[in-house]
Amino acid sequence: MHWERDIDALDPQVAWRLLKPLLELLTDPKTLPEQLLEVLLAELRKELQAKSAGVVRQIGHDWIPVAWVGPPRDLCVDLIAESMDQGKRIDQQGWSVIPILTTAGIADAGPHQALLVPQTLLLEQPTPGTDPDDRLVTAMVRLWNSCGLFAERFGEARRRVERLQQMLDVSAQWQQFEDPDSLLEAIAGAATELLEAERASIFLWDRPRKKLIGKPALGVDGSPLEVEDNVGIVGAVLHSGRPRRWQASSDEEAEINRAVDLRLQFVTRSLVAVPLVAQDGKSIGVFEVINKRSGAFDDEDVDSLTRLATHAAAVIHNNHLRCTAIQSRDRLVENVAGEVQVIGESPPMVALRATIKRVAKTDLALLILGENGTGKEVLARSVHFQSGRRSEPFVAVNCAALVESLLESELFGHEKGAFTDAHQTRPGKFELASGGTLFLDEIGDMSLGGQAKLLRVLEEKVIVRVGGSTPIPVDVRVLAATNQPLAEMVREKKFREDLYFRLNVVVMDLPPLRERGDDLLRLADYFLKDFASHIGRQPLKLSESAVRSLRQHRWSGNIRELRNVMERVSYLCSGDTLEAEDLSFAADPGRIASNGSHLPAESLESIAELGLTEATRRYQIGLIEQAIDTAQGNMTVAAESLGLHRSNLYRKMKQLGIQ
Numbered sequence: 001m002h003w004e005r006d007i008d009a010l011d012p013q014v015a016w017r018l019l020k021p022l023l024e025l026l027t028d029p030k031t032l033p034e035q036l037l038e039v040l041l042a043e044l045r046k047e048l049q050a051k052s053a054g055v056v057r058q059i060g061h062d063w064i065p066v067a068w069v070g071p072p073r074d075l076c077v078d079l080i081a082e083s084m085d086q087g088k089r090i091d092q093q094g095w096s097v098i099p100i101l102t103t104a105g106i107a108d109a110g111p112h113q114a115l116l117v118p119q120t121l122l123l124e125q126p127t128p129g130t131d132p133d134d135r136l137v138t139a140m141v142r143l144w145n146s147c148g149l150f151a152e153r154f155g156e157a158r159r160r161v162e163r164l165q166q167m168l169d170v171s172a173q174w175q176q177f178e179d180p181d182s183l184l185e186a187i188a189g190a191a192t193e194l195l196e197a198e199r200a201s202i203f204l205w206d207r208p209r210k211k212l213i214g215k216p217a218l219g220v221d222g223s224p225l226e227v228e229d230n231v232g233i234v235g236a237v238l239h240s241g242r243p244r245r246w247q248a249s250s251d252e253e254a255e256i257n258r259a260v261d262l263r264l265q266f267v268t269r270s271l272v273a274v275p276l277v278a279q280d281g282k283s284i285g286v287f288e289v290i291n292k293r294s295g296a297f298d299d300e301d302v303d304s305l306t307r308l309a310t311h312a313a314a315v316i317h318n319n320h321l322r323c324t325a326i327q328s329r330d331r332l333v334e335n336v337a338g339e340v341q342v343i344g345e346s347p348p349m350v351a352l353r354a355t356i357k358r359v360a361k362t363d364l365a366l367l368i369l370g371e372n373g374t375g376k377e378v379l380a381r382s383v384h385f386q387s388g389r390r391s392e393p394f395v396a397v398n399c400a401a402l403v404e405s406l407l408e409s410e411l412f413g414h415e416k417g418a419f420t421d422a423h424q425t426r427p428g429k430f431e432l433a434s435g436g437t438l439f440l441d442e443i444g445d446m447s448l449g450g451q452a453k454l455l456r457v458l459e460e461k462v463i464v465r466v467g468g469s470t471p472i473p474v475d476v477r478v479l480a481a482t483n484q485p486l487a488e489m490v491r492e493k494k495f496r497e498d499l500y501f502r503l504n505v506v507v508m509d510l511p512p513l514r515e516r517g518d519d520l521l522r523l524a525d526y527f528l529k530d531f532a533s534h535i536g537r538q539p540l541k542l543s544e545s546a547v548r549s550l551r552q553h554r555w556s557g558n559i560r561e562l563r564n565v566m567e568r569v570s571y572l573c574s575g576d577t578l579e580a581e582d583l584s585f586a587a588d589p590g591r592i593a594s595n596g597s598h599l600p601a602e603s604l605e606s607i608a609e610l611g612l613t614e615a616t617r618r619y620q621i622g623l624i625e626q627a628i629d630t631a632q633g634n635m636t637v638a639a640e641s642l643g644l645h646r647s648n649l650y651r652k653m654k655q656l657g658i659q
C-alpha cells in the first residue's frame with residue numbers, strides 16, 4: 001500500500017498523531033466517513049499550522065465542502081477548477097489546492113464509485129508564500145484515499161443495514177392495518193422515505209380487466225387511477241417480472257406513460273419500478289417510486305425497493321385474503337341474522353322487541369323467562385345478532401341436560417388427563433363463545449354447586465379448565481333463560497340469590513302462545529313461508545276455515561307444536577290453500593302422530609304397517625310430548641308423570657330424536 005511508505009517517511013510522532021485518532025474512529029461502528037476526514041484534516045491543520053483545511057467535492061456544477069476545520073471561508077472556486085483541470089497541486093492566493101483523485105489512489109483502492117467524484121483538498125497557508133510540507137500532504141491524501149474508501153464502504157454497509165432495519169421496522173407495523181387503502185398508503189409512505197423520493201404508488205393488477213389500479217393516487221379525486229396493464233414502464237415491469245429504472249433526459253421518453261402524470265398533475269423525472277409478487281409466486285402488481293429528491297436512483301435503491309416489495313406483496317396479499325374472509329363472514333352473519341326473526345305484533349311481543357333493541361348493544365345481563373318453546377332462544381339469538389358481538393359465536397347450553405359432574409368441564413373445558421375420559425384437552429363453552437354470547441338455557445335446573453362456579457366466573461371473568469391451573473380471561477356476554485319460577489326458587493333456597501341478581505339485570509318475560517292473540521296466525525304464516533322456501537314450493541295460504549280452526553284449537557304454550565303442524569302440512573298439502581280439514585289432526589291432542597315426524601296422524605291400519613319398533617317409537621314420542629304439554633313444559637313434572645327421573649327423560653328424548 002502506498003500510504004504505508006508515505007507514513008514511514010514521516011516523523012514517527014507525527015505519523016502516530018495522524019493514525020491514532022483514525023484508528024479509534026475506525027473501530028467505532030457509529031463513525032461517519034466525514035468524521036474520519038475531519039480528524040485527518042484537524043491533525044493536518046495542526047501539523048502544518050494552516051489557518052483552515054477542508055475537502056470539497058463536486059456535486060453537479062457546485063463545489064460543496066465535505067469536511068472543514070478552521071474558520072469558514074469563501075471557496076476559491078477558480079483555483080479548485082484549475083487544479084482539477086491540470087490534475088496537480090496549485091499554491092496561490094494563500095491557498096494550497098490539491099486534487100485528491102489520483103490514479104494511484106484509485107488503483108490502490110480498487111474501482112470505487114464514491115471516490116470517482118472529483119474532490120480537492122484545500123489548505124489555507126499560515127503565511128502567504130509558505131508551502132506546506134509535501135510529504136505530509138501526500139501522506140494525508142493517500143491516507144484519506146485508503147481510509148476514505150474504507151469509510152465509504154463501511155458507511156455503505158451501515159446504510160444498507162440501516163435501510164434493512166428501517167424496512168423491518170415499518171413492515172412489522174403493516175400487519176396492524178385492516179383497511180387496505182391505509183395499508184397501501186403506509187407502504188407507499190415507507191418507500192418514499194426509504195428511497196428519499198417524492199412519491200410512491202402501488203399498482204394492483206386487476207387481471208380479468210387487464211388494468212392496473214394505482215394507489216395511493218394523490219391528486220386524483222373520485223374514481224381510482226386506472227391504466228392499461230401493458231402500457232409504460234409499469235406495464236413492462238408487470239409482464240417481464242424485472243425491476244426497471246428510468247431517468248428523464250438519459251432514457252427513452254416514449255417509455256414513460258405521461259398520461260398518468262397528467263392525471264396526477266405531476267412530472268416524473270426519475271423512477272424505479274419493481275414487481276409485486278405474492279408468496280405463491282403470482283404477480284399482484286407493481287411498486288413504483290418516483291423522483292429521487294437529489295441525484296438519480298441507483299442500484300442500491302432498486303435493491304432496497306425490491307426487498308421492500310417482497311414484504312409489501314406478502315402483507316398486501318394477506319390483507320386481501322383477510323378482507324375477503326371478513327366479507328364472506330359478514331355475508332354469512334347477515335344471512336343467519338336475517339333468519340332470526342321475532343315474529344309477533346301482540347303488545348307484549350312489540351314491547352319485547354323494543355327492549356331487545358335497547359339492551360342489545362349493551363353488555364347487560366338478561367334473564368329470559370317463559371314456558372317451554374315460547375321462543376326464549378329466538379329472543380337470545382335476536383339480542384346477539386343485534387349486538388356488536390354478532391360476528392362472534394353464539395353458543396347455547398342446556399343446563400338441565402348437564403349433570404353436575406359434567407357441568408364444570410362442559411362450561412369451562414378440561415385439560416388432557418383431568419379425568420379418566422379426558423383423552424384430549426377441550427375448551428369449554430365459555431372459551432368457545434369467546435367474544436360472543438353464551439346462552440344458558442334452563443338455568444333454573446343448574447345444581448347449587450354449578451351455580452356457585454358460574455357466579456365466580458361471571459364475577460371474575462376468568463375461567464380455569466378442569467385439571468388446569470392457568471386462569472384464562474373470557475369476554476363473553478351471558479344470557480340466561482328458564483321456564484322455572486326463579487324468584488320463588490330463590491325464596492326456597494333452591495337458587496342462589498347472588499346469582500339471581502347478577503343474571504336478572506334486565507328481565508324479558510315471554511307469554512305462552514295462547515296469550516298472544518293473532519300472533520298465532522302470523523307465526524303460522526311465517527312457518528308456512530319458511531318451510532315452503534326449504535322445500536322449494538309456493539307457501540300455503542290460510543283459508544278462513546283454517547284460520548278458524550287454528551284459533552279454536554287449545555294450543556299449549558309451546559310454539560313448536562304450531563311449527564310441527566305447519567311443517568307437516570307444508571309437505572303434505574298439494575293445493576295452494578290450507579283448509580281446516582288439513583288441520584284435523586291438530587285438533588286431537590291425544591294423537592299418536594304428534595311426533596315431530598313429517599307424517600299426518602295415521603289410522604291404526606297404517607300404524608300397523610310401520611312395524612312394531614317404529615310404531616312403538618312413535619307411540620313413545622307422542623306420549624312424551626303429551627306429558628310435556630300437560631306439564632306446560634315443566635320437565636320435572638313431565639318426567640314424574642311418566643314415572644321417569646328427569647335425567648332419564650332427557651336421555652329417552654335424545655334417543656327418540658325429540659328436540
Ligand SMILES: Nc1ncnc2c1ncn2[C@@H]1O[C@H](COP(=O)(O)OP(=O)(O)OP(=O)(O)O)[C@@H](O)[C@H]1O
Pocket residue numbers: 341342343344370371372373374375376377378379441483526559560563
Ligand atoms: N317469536 C317467534 N318468532 C319466530 N319463531 C319463533 C318465535 N318464538 C318461537 N319460535 C320458534 O319456536 C321454536 C321454539 O323456540 P325456542 O327454541 O326459542 O323456544 P325456547 O323457549 O327456547 O324453548 P325451550 O324452553 O325448549 O328451550 C323454534 O323453532 C323457534 O323458531
